[in-house]
Amino acid sequence: xxxxxxxxSQDEALTAFVNTALESAIESSLxxxxxxxxxxxxxLSNRAVFRTLQQLNQGTLDDLSREGFVSYIISHTRLSLNDxxxxxxxxxxxxxxxxxxxxERMAARGATGTVAPPVSELEAVHSRRIx
Amino acid sequence: MQPYVNIDAVVDRxxxxxxxxxxxxxxxxxxxxxxxxxxxxxxxxIPDLRIGNASLQGCCFPDRLLILVEAHDAPxxxxxxxxxxxxxxxxxxxxxxxxxxxxxxxxAAYFRCVTxxxxxxxxxxxxxxxRRKERQADVFAAKFLMPLLLVRTAWRQADGNLxxxxxxxxxxxxxxxxRLAELELATTAL
Numbered sequence: 001x002x003x004x005x006x007x008x009s010q011d012e013a014l015t016a017f018v019n020t021a022l023e024s025a026i027e028s029s030l031x032x033x034x035x036x037x038x039x040x041x042x043x044l045s046n047r048a049v050f051r052t053l054q055q056l057n058q059g060t061l062d063d064l065s066r067e068g069f070v071s072y073i074i075s076h077t078r079l080s081l082n083d084x085x086x087x088x089x090x091x092x093x094x095x096x097x098x099x100x101x102x103x104e105r106m107a108a109r110g111a112t113g114t115v116a117p118p119v120s121e122l123e124a125v126h127s128r129r130i131x
Numbered sequence: 132m133q134p135y136v137n138i139d140a141v142v143d144r145x146x147x148x149x150x151x152x153x154x155x156x157x158x159x160x161x162x163x164x165x166x167x168x169x170x171x172x173x174x175x176x177i178p179d180l181r182i183g184n185a186s187l188q189g190c191c192f193p194d195r196l197l198i199l200v201e202a203h204d205a206p207x208x209x210x211x212x213x214x215x216x217x218x219x220x221x222x223x224x225x226x227x228x229x230x231x232x233x234x235x236x237x238x239a240a241y242f243r244c245v246t247x248x249x250x251x252x253x254x255x256x257x258x259x260x261x262r263r264k265e266r267q268a269d270v271f272a273a274k275f276l277m278p279l280l281l282v283r284t285a286w287r288q289a290d291g292n293l294x295x296x297x298x299x300x301x302x303x304x305x306x307x308x309x310r311l312a313e314l315e316l317a318t319t320a321l
Contacts, residue, residue: 082167089173093197117182125182129175130202 029060030091037094043130049083061095064088090129097123136267141221142274151275158285159301160276162213166198170220174213176202191216193224207303211272218271223264276302277310286316293317 004022006015027035034054038047056076063069070084097119145151149169152161166172173196180187180201189200189212198216200209277300289295297307311317 086167089167089171089196090175093173093175093195096195121182125177125180125199126175128177128179129199130178131174131176 024057028057030054030063031057033061033091033095036098037091040094040098040127041129043128045131046083046086049079049087052077052079053084053087061088061091064091093126097126136222138218138222138267138270138274141218142271142278145217145221145275146278154301156299156301158281158288158299160214160281162210162217162276166213166217170217171196172220173197175199176209178202188212189216191219191224193220205303207297207301207306210276210301211303211306214272214275215268217275218268219264222267222271273306273310273313276300277307279314282310282314282316286311291317 003015004019031054034050038044038050038054044050053073056073058072059069064084065088070081073079073084074081149165152164152168153159154161163174166174175197177199178201180189180199182190187199187201188204188208189198191198198213200212204212281300282296285296285299289299293307293311294304296311297304300307302310308317
């Protein structure tokens, strides 16, 4: 837990309470990313997984690759390792789109021609994902 | 000139490396879990998947570890599409840091061609190469989802019933039929 304030040394419980309240009032980087993701992809069938992660209000996207943080999530929620891993991959994709990282290469199946799609178009396509 | 690709060897290498997980029926390859667990691929299902004016069954962004799949396709078709993209990853995108995905061209995206292009006498070399890679990926998908030993097992369990065999391997009846004919199993007593 971060220490935002330090009260009188005899008021440790109150200090912890205030710090917890302040910490929960600040949205973590991961929670903010999830919030944006859920807005951008409104048709997701596994929203509950992301909501749970969001409510935890901890960490960053990179933290989802750290064993310790994943263990923390699993121990504090009902999410499975697969849930967390799947969420990490989805958020990684969204993060790349939302930061307008260019599409380098692509291969497609079942199309009728060759096109170089702009990132904005792919972002729009991605926003319709359902899982 | 395009290098020769031994697709059987590629499939064998992938199977040996990852020992593909199975679906709950204990027979069919769990391609989705394999892509997620071993390749860290994000699989996004998109209804009415279109890019530009083209309807797609699926497309792959190797640099992003992302595969888009048409959500309205039957599960068997989605599985085949995923295996097809795995074929691209294994045969055409490996060592992406040191080699280009395709011969260097201006275009940034590569789509499968329609039939009339295949018969066109004006077909460009790049189109031909592209289609060849698509064909290779299709062959990879068939061999990966329906390897000989697995097909033998399923064919035996299905008592030689084509539909039942396709159900066991979670592939389309048509794909199963092609594969059985290729392996000359349908007419062979096991």
